[in-house]
Amino acid sequence: MPPASSCDCPHLDCVGEITKEELIQKSHGQCQDCKVGGPNLWACLENGCAYVGCGESHTDHSTVHSFNFPGVFLSPSGLTGLKNIGNTCYMNAALQALSNCPPLTQFFLECGGMVRTDKKPALCKSYQKLVSDLWHKNRPSYVVPTNLFQGIKAINPMFRGYSQQDSQEFLRCLMDQLHEELKELVPEPYDQSNGITVDDSPEEDNHSQSDNDFQSCESCGSSERADNEVQGGNVLINDTNEAEMMIPEQDEIQANREWQKEKNMINDFYRSGVNGVMGGSTGVDMDKDVDTTTETTPIINIQMSNNTRPQSPVQMEGHIPKMSSSPPKAASGWPSLNPNKRQKKYRSVISDVFDGTIVSSVQCLTCDRVSVTLENFQDISLPIPGKEDLAKLHSSTHQTSLVKAGSCGEAYAPQGWIAFVMEYIKRSLFVSILSWFWGPVVTLQDCLAAFFARDELKGDNMYSCEKCKKLRNGVKFCKMQSLPEILCIHLKRFRHELMFSTKIGTHVSFPLEGLDLQPFLAKDGSAQTSNYDLLSVICHHGTASSGHYIAYCRNDVNNLWYEFDDQSVTEVSESCVQNAEAYVLFYKKSNEDALKERRRVSGLFNMMEPSLLQFYISRQWLNKFKTFAEPGPISNDDFLCLHGGVPPNKATFIDDLVVMLPQNVWDHLYSRYGGGPAVNHLYVCHTCQIEIEKLEKRRKSELDMFVRLNKAFQEEESPVVIYCISMQWFREWEGFVKGKDNDPPGPIDNSKITVNKNGHLTLKQGADSGQISEETWNFLHSIYGGGPLVTVRPSISHQEAESSQSEEKIEVETRSV
16 A cells, blocks of 8 residues: 555545535635634535535534425335234235325324323334334335234224234224324414413304304314313412411311311302302303294204214214214203313324314205204215115216206316217216126215215104204205315225124225315315325225235335235236225325425525525424425424423424424415414423413312311211212322323213202212212312212211222322322
8 A cells, every 4th residue: 555645635626516625715714604704614515505604503504405395205115014913914904005195104204203102002102113114225024013013902902812803993093092192282372462362262152052062173082171270279279288388287286276277268168159150040051052933044053073083974874963072061050160161172193184074964854954063084984886876876967967068068068968978878888888797887986976975864764853853854965174185985895784794895996096076075165175196005805704905005206006915015007906906095185286386495495595594393394395285384383382482391302393494495485385483593481381380389289188188088987978079080180180181170070970869969879989078079169160069978877888988999099199
């Protein structure tokens, strides 16, 4: 090896397109961000990039060129099989179909810092690890999904063992659990002038219950909560703390006097406050219906379905039952002292990707009253029409086409009547020939038309009109109000009878591109794009009792179709996919404008214009921009609180939640999509920190007071009256005061432990209830309200054993304290 010369390294003469002289000149220039002079500056070696910076973390330039807006994944991957670990082909097919949904998969790959949960079995962590393995650059031939399978079995006993299960049921279970673990509270509008959240809901005393139903959670279920500060309640708790500090431990007599004074304060507060509210007759009945006797126009009653998680809409036999969005009330005569409690709204990546809304309306043909129900869904279960159903559908479709052509000429006017008739004859002849040899030809559009078809409610299927208070003839309509980013369609191939199950083997043809849902969209629907392209399809081969699941998926990197059969992954043609026996299909919105917008933003990144300001944007919304056809307005709420700062519980991992953008890119995105707010500076919110401290103080105060009251109750030898409380509610309250749940429980609900005997509420035999003292009941009721009041007057000879057992329930729940 020749000796090294004293001259500079020859490799520095030219680095890429930049010469050594240019590098030296740049190093003595200025940082383009903070204007700091050289030397020791950094120069970007990306072709066409003239950036020079100082390398400070807040102006980091190293990740700018890593953005890949036009594409989704950086390298061809995702062609990894899944090992069958005991009749788990149903799970493998479902996981591969989900894995090839770019909005969901990209979230777990790019927004991994947001995958945080303290809920067991932490299925989102197992799914994130599985997706990372499936899409790893150095991918193995197959992956063993043991951890995720164990988590699913822990959630739902149905999947335990090694028997064959339904792939669609597995999908629902998995997506429900992912939503529960990843859901976040949707922030409410905040009035900075008053420092309070703005309630934009209508006044409850001027509207019917149906109006209140519109305030429900959009997709994720709702749970009630009490305000962080209860008027009067906190005053009482603070006073008791001060009195508690004044008690000298060595003076037992003085302590007993003070303790008796505290109990009297609780009872006096309860009698003067709660009984005063309950005794008044001027309260407004929130459940009172609007008087419609004088109405001359059709009445519309709007309701909102609010399940824990939206499921597939089920076509009702008969009338549509009223599904209230509010949790069940304890009793109409037991109002809470928390009248301002509002239902919470939650969202997650699952609801963002898969949730849509269906509006169902039933019209009474006697009084013309229209009942409208908004129902959220994450998949649609479509019937497979038979021969007779197809004939009715095609006949109604033909009649509709004739009306369109004769009136506005939208469908066949440009071709003329002759062309229309010839086209209809050819189509009818073709369908007849195919039906003669292979049975009825069913398309996915036929299944959708059967699901959304007008349904006459008459005979044994009459509609129960709430206005007429009788069974009436009615008509039911069903349309889509909002379309999901990814539409999951389930075909009802299996019929489960009492003693046996059968499978419908009819072939359903489906388009690979251009599925148009415009005919099934409501007139006031919110969707801008109604065209969908197929992403993946789950197929079932075999009978209802035995069979095998596989999945056909389109790889988002090279747009080629692949068959995923457990460990085996092979490329297939489009015709092979179209001939498949589809069971579950995943369609994604198609929008060419979204692709153009991504290319435009990528070009703005490459321009590298010097910017005086850097803007923070939500990493999750940026993922939507890269994968959604309609990303919606910019939303930075996932890393900001209501006051515009970073919540204290997110400050430690804020870098996982945000991405820094140059000013030109932010300006373009903001002008195009709106939303926000604009963020230039990140700081921990002081107001939220104070609220957290107040909440902790409230928890400690409530817990300490309960322990003291319950201890005094247990020391009583023969209490005159004992109050009963629902253990279900008590466990929710216990989770709150111990910090396991961030949300206070709703009003006390004793409705499940009571039974009405001769007009009097008594304790139900065997009810899940606990026994507390009068002071404890008054203390809890003064804060949370609710009811009804249930008391027992124990007889020492007969109920002493039962009383001790019920007291042990409370003792066991609080023993850890």
